[in-house]
Amino acid sequence: MRSKSPVIVITGAASGIGAATAALFSDRGWRTAGLDLRPSATDLSLTCDVTDAAAVRSAVDFVTEQFGGIAAAVTAAGYYEEGIDVCDITKAQWDSMLQVILGGTVNTCAAVLPVMIAGGQGSIIAISSELALGGSATDLHYVAAKGAVLGLIKSLAAEFAATPIRLNVVAPGPTDTPLLAPGSLWREPGYLATMPLGRLVKPEEVAATVYYLATEGVMYCGEVLSPNAGAVI
Amino acid sequence: MPADTRPRHVALVTGAAQGLGHATALRLAADGFAVAVNDISDDSRITKLADQINGLAVPGDIAEPDAVRVMTRAVAEQFGGVDVLVANAAAMEMGPFLNQDARTWWRQVEVNLSGHFRLIQAVVPHMRARGGGRIVLIASGWGVIGHPNATAYAASKAGLIALAKGLGRELAPQGILANAIAPSYIDTDQLGVDASDAGITLDEMRQRYRELIPTGQLASVEDIAGAVAFLAGPGGSAFVGQVLQPGGGVTRTRA
Numbered sequence: 001m002r003s004k005s006p007v008i009v010i011t012g013a014a015s016g017i018g019a020a021t022a023a024l025f026s027d028r029g030w031r032t033a034g035l036d037l038r039p040s041a042t043d044l045s046l047t048c049d050v051t052d053a054a055a056v057r058s059a060v061d062f063v064t065e066q067f068g069g070i071a072a073a074v075t076a077a078g079y080y081e082e083g084i085d086v087c088d089i090t091k092a093q094w095d096s097m098l099q100v101i102l103g104g105t106v107n108t109c110a111a112v113l114p115v116m117i118a119g120g121q122g123s124i125i126a127i128s129s130e131l132a133l134g135g136s137a138t139d140l141h142y143v144a145a146k147g148a149v150l151g152l153i154k155s156l157a158a159e160f161a162a163t164p165i166r167l168n169v170v171a172p173g174p175t176d177t178p179l180l181a182p183g184s185l186w187r188e189p190g191y192l193a194t195m196p197l198g199r200l201v202k203p204e205e206v207a208a209t210v211y212y213l214a215t216e217g218v219m220y221c222g223e224v225l226s227p228n229a230g231a232v233i
Numbered sequence: 234m235p236a237d238t239r240p241r242h243v244a245l246v247t248g249a250a251q252g253l254g255h256a257t258a259l260r261l262a263a264d265g266f267a268v269a270v271n272d273i274s275d276d277s278r279i280t281k282l283a284d285q286i287n288g289l290a291v292p293g294d295i296a297e298p299d300a301v302r303v304m305t306r307a308v309a310e311q312f313g314g315v316d317v318l319v320a321n322a323a324a325m326e327m328g329p330f331l332n333q334d335a336r337t338w339w340r341q342v343e344v345n346l347s348g349h350f351r352l353i354q355a356v357v358p359h360m361r362a363r364g365g366g367r368i369v370l371i372a373s374g375w376g377v378i379g380h381p382n383a384t385a386y387a388a389s390k391a392g393l394i395a396l397a398k399g400l401g402r403e404l405a406p407q408g409i410l411a412n413a414i415a416p417s418y419i420d421t422d423q424l425g426v427d428a429s430d431a432g433i434t435l436d437e438m439r440q441r442y443r444e445l446i447p448t449g450q451l452a453s454v455e456d457i458a459g460a461v462a463f464l465a466g467p468g469g470s471a472f473v474g475q476v477l478q479p480g481g482g483v484t485r486t487r488a
Binding site: 233 | 398401402405406416447448449450452456457459460463467468469470471472473474475477478479480481482485
């Protein structure tokens with residue numbers, strides 16, 4: 001029975017949204033494969049740098065070998081930097097952010113799409129951010145990278161629309177994960193009070209949105225679902 | 234989401250005699266909700282549906298203040314309150330904008346946008362009393378991207394989207410989450426009406442609509458009911474003033 005259950009590949013599965021997603025899908029009987037720089041609590045934990053296209057491809061090949069197919073993929077690998085004036089973002093900071101968030105998503109899509117095409121089904125869900133919808137300050141490289149993910153996924157969704165493969169985006173509001181440092185602007189009571197729900201989003205709420213798209217999202221094609229506690233309406 | 238919904242939360246679904254409203258009532262009941270079903274027409278369809286799901290039929294015109302009071306009281310007495318409102322009732326009449334008379338225009342705005350005004354006012358105190366709630370407004374993809382010969386319908390549905398955003402901001406601090414769903418082409422009995430209006434067969438109508446959808450698939454009523462169940466269920470707890478668009482990608486034209 002277990003070997004017939006659907007398979008999900010999750011990048012950034014070791015913590016935060018990726019870890020919550022792995023836990024939820026595992027709880028619902030899916031087989032989970034995690035790609036992360038660190039070990040993840042998944043059925044198949046693979047150490048992998050998502051900026052390395054060849055490494056991602058090998059990892060995905062290994063998942064397919066072990067599990068026989070991939071029904072869903074979630075690209076949650078990323079990191080965050082804030083409090084940097086636009087003029088102070090270095091070339092290295094910019095390049096690294098783009099490589100991890102945009103490049104990591106590209107690499108994952110490129111690796112799993114052939115598997116999904118061969119399997120005749122699939123759902124790819126990219127984790128972006130409400131900052132990509134509403135803009136932000138002092139974290140411009142992160143916002144630009146998350147915004148680029150929207151363009152990437154919308155275009156891929158259009159390209160694969162006539163196939164059974166669906167690609168969509170979940171753009172969470174500020175979420176209570178280790179990505180937000182204890183002193184983060186987004187944790188300040190003054191900021192939280194400006195949000196209609198008055199609180200951070202929980203990683204489990206983002207995972208629930210991913211689960212909905214992966215299991216009942218057949219009519220979504222290049223859409224952006226934003227569980228953001230009212231940060232962007 | 235599977236049936237891990239909090240025990241016997243109460244949902245009220247309008248326009249439930251057929252199509253999407255009917256499917257939504259079935260889905261919410263399957264997810265564990267106690268469901269009250271409303272339609273303007275007081276016929277066997279909603280009583281039969283209520284029997285089937287062990288729910289409650291509350292027929293009535295939601296534009297009538299007295300009917301709304303009676304209906305809301307009946308739901309509260311039977312089930313102890315209201316946690317979820319699914320505002321689904323709608324009217325549509327197509328025709329060129331310049332030929333449209335004022336009566337046709339206002340009828341659609343009244344039913345689609347103003348129709349739920351008093352009902353929302355009536356259910357919100359019940360939601361407050363229970364510490365929160367969910368309001369799911371069924372808008373339309375045409376309310377997002379517009380459609381020729383459907384200006385009144387599109388305008389009323391766009392108004393509904395703005396209503397979801399405004400209610401979202403106003404009520405979220407009290408734990409009441411308002412959101413909208415903007416479906417596009419759904420395979421319901423309405424397609425038969427569209428087909429006879431266009432003088433073609435139902436299958437030809439389906440094909441004509443499929444060609445407008447990048448994924449080439451019409452939504453089933455169950456697909457859209459699934460979106461309602463998501464927003465009304467445990468997974469929707471961080472959605473405020475959002476618009477879900479399960480329309481197969483119709484917001485852009487095909488290459």
